[in-house]
Every structure is written in C-alpha cells, then in structure tokens.
Amino acid sequence: MGDLKLNHSVENGSVSRLNPLDHEEFRRQGHMMIDFIADYFQNIEIYPVRSQVKPGYLRERLPESAPLNPEPIETILKDVQKDIIPGITHWQSPNFFAYFQSNGSIANFLGEMLCTGFNTVGFNWIASPAATELESIVMDWLGKMLKLPSSFLFSGGGGGVIHASTCEAFLCTLTAIREKKLSIIGRENLDKLVVYCSDQTHFSLKKSVQIAGISPENFRPIVTAKSNSFQLCPESLRLAIILDLEAGLVPLYLCCTVGTTSSTAVDPLGPLCDVAQEYGIWVHVDAAYAGGACICPEFRHFLDGVEGANSFSFNAHKWFLTTLDCCCLWVKDPSALTNALSTNPEILNNQATESKQVVDYKDWQMALSRRFRALKLWLVLRSYGVARLRDFIRGHVKMAKHFEWLLAGDKRFEVVFPRNFAMVCFRVSPSVIPNDEDVNEFNRNLLESINASGGAYMVHAVVGGVYVIRLAVGATLTEYRHVNNAFKLVQDHANALLCTF
C-alpha cells in the first residue's frame, strides 16, 4: 500500500514539482492532511499535555540544512508525527487547563482554509472588497451580540477591526491618543504622557507602552487588594491622576480589565470611566478572555459601563471557537486611529479610497498587509449561531463550577478567589501543610508534579503574594470526565506530597 502511494506521487512528481498550486495534487495532499489532523484530534489524549522535551531537542533530530531535492508529503508527515508532535504542548487537548485556552472548531478551521486558499492581502478596500466589507459586517454583528453601545458600531459612527493580538490593540489605541494629545500640547511633551492601569493588568500593556515611546517612569500600575477582589479602585485612580497633574504630567490613557489573567477580576468600568472622562483620558477596556462570555445575558453585566470607554477589545482566539489570531477591537472614534496610523503611498492610490466611501483597514492597524480573518469568524458565527455559542460558554462555566464543587468536598483544598467565569484559582490550604513547609512552595511543587505527569496542564499565578493553581476550563474537547480526572490528579499528587495514602 505504502509503496503504491509513493509510486503515485513519483509519477505525478514532474507535474506537481512544476506547479506548486496544481489543483489535483492539492486535492490529494489536502485530503491526506485533513486525515492526519482528524487522527490527531481523535488520538490527542494519548499525548502528555505539556510537552516533555528538553530545550534544543529538535536540532538533534533534524538535518543541518534544507533538502536540495523535493520530498514527498508522506515522508514529511511521518516526521511531523515522529519529531514535531513530541515538542507540541497540546492546546487542543481536553486535559488542557493552562493559561487561557485557545479553542478551535471545525467552522474556524474551514474559515482558515478559505482565508489561506484565497490568500488575499487586503490592506485596502480595492485589494479585496469582500475582505474589508465582511470584516466590518462581522464586527457589527459581534458588537450587537455583546450589546455594545451603537457608538462602537459602524452603523453608529464607530467601528471594529480584527487585530492579531491584544498587544496590537493596546499599541494602536495608545498611538491614536498619543498623537491626538501631542498635536494639542506639542511633540516636545512626549515625556509627560502617563498611562494608568492596575497591578493586575496584562503585562502586554507595559510592552505596548514601551513601543509607543511613553516614558517607563510614567507607566502607573495602581496597587489593588484582596479586600477589593483585586479591582482597580476609582479613588486610587483619581489620587494617582491628581499627583501626576501636580507634578506637571499629562494623563493620557487608562486600561481597565474585564477578567484579569491572574484571577479573572473585573474592574468597575462605569466609575473608572467617569473619573477618566473628567481628565480627558482615553479608556480602553481589555476583555481578552472574558469578553466572549458577555454574549450570554447572565454575564453581560460585567460590561456595564463600557459605554463610557473609547475602545474595547476581546480575543476571539481564546474562548470563542476561533483560533489564533483574532483580536476584535472596537473604537468609538475611528478617525483617532486613522489619523495616527494612515499612510498614503502613490502605489495604493485608487478611486475607492479617494471617494472616502470605504474603510482601508491598513490605517486601523500596525502592519500594512492583512489576512482575511473575518472569514473564520463569519463561519463560526453562522455555523454555531448565537444560541450554540452561548451553550458552549455556559458548558465551560458549569464544568468550572463542578470543579469547585469537587474541591469543596476535600477540606484540604481551598478556592482562593471568587470565580467569575470558567477559571478556578485554588491551592492546598495552609492548615494541612506541615509546619516547616512554605505554603507557596508546597503548591508550586504540587503543580510541577501534576504537569510533569502529562495527565493535565495547569499554570499558576501569584496574586497578593498568594501562589494559586489556575484551572481554566475552555478547551473545545473538554467534558466532565476530564474535569473529574483533573481533580483526581490533583488529589493523587497532593496525597503523594502530603504522604497520606
């Protein structure tokens, strides 16, 4: 059998070698790849979730330089199985509970295939009108699903764009307001601009601040406290702003978070926006993880107050059945973005742009070239509909609740922070840890022992000095039995460390 297949590809070799887009060869190899991936999904549970290779493992296995002559796909796929899969940490595994998941779906997959098939480079409208128009439509659809105020939608004077990452959304909105502010106060005042956030804000804001040329000394992560569920307190914000004004600085930008990475804390958007508005500060709401959940009426209240913000983003590539990369960003004032990010080279001049009737998304993002990402979101929204997307999110939340319930049945564990979505932060309680052992250290060892087993993958966070194990339910393939297994694994490894068998 194997030989026959090989002969076939050798016979056709002359054709396929001449034409890298030969449609019959594409059909043959494409089906083979789909079969390979389907087998991968079917067998995914046999692999250790967190890759167990050592740094540099791949260099020992692969040749030192690229092949001179073509190799058949059969051989390459064998090497994927043999050399690449061992170095994969299996994000699509039902036993993946680490970070925040990036959950895929068939609809997304097919959308990605279409995107790659067309392989358009839709920097402006004329470069592929459908790419731009579908993106605008899908962003309006999504905005309505989230009940964003109409001022964020194209139909209401705002608009949405798909970025590669939240980091990019931070950087572009930060640049938009930086340019606007400097045009008023003078470019020589760049060093005076101040950016506010909480000490729970995602670390990529700091990176964006660095790239945007804001002085690192003017990056203000405001301290939060457990007593306040690690929310950014509006009064602390006001205090920081007043101190900066007294020092002659210029408040510029505030990032609020709905669903922080460490503990899924939710900042009080309304009161924070009120304070920011008094001082003319741009407010960005980062709901990278939790935003998608707000299509469920029971979670929408977490976005209350978003109407006071200038921009809002969430990552469909976390909890929305859409794979990396797909960060959805809405702004109320697109001209703030385009004023800061436009370029008008002669080669891109065209009548549509001149007519000002179209969106040219190159002016809404960092890069010039852009993929037709809207296709995958469109396929996801159509294939599952709002109803199934809600069910899917609710399913994960129920499983997280179930995990909490399991923990509650074993007095040695404690849930450390209140659960808002589908992530549980827990640890072995200090009361059962032998006196001479450090609580944080004990839990660190427990987590490493769980992850080294390969049976599940979770990561930790340190919030308010407390080391917690985070269990984020959200992989597409996760079912109750996987959550039960994860709990059993936690118990078994805790037993071993506590020497209670």
Ligand SMILES: *Cc1c(COP(=O)(O)O)cnc(C)c1O
């Ligand atoms: C994951 C996450 C980010 C970073 O998202 P990228 O798309 O990887 O830049 C930002 N904020 C929060 C709250 C997150 O959970």
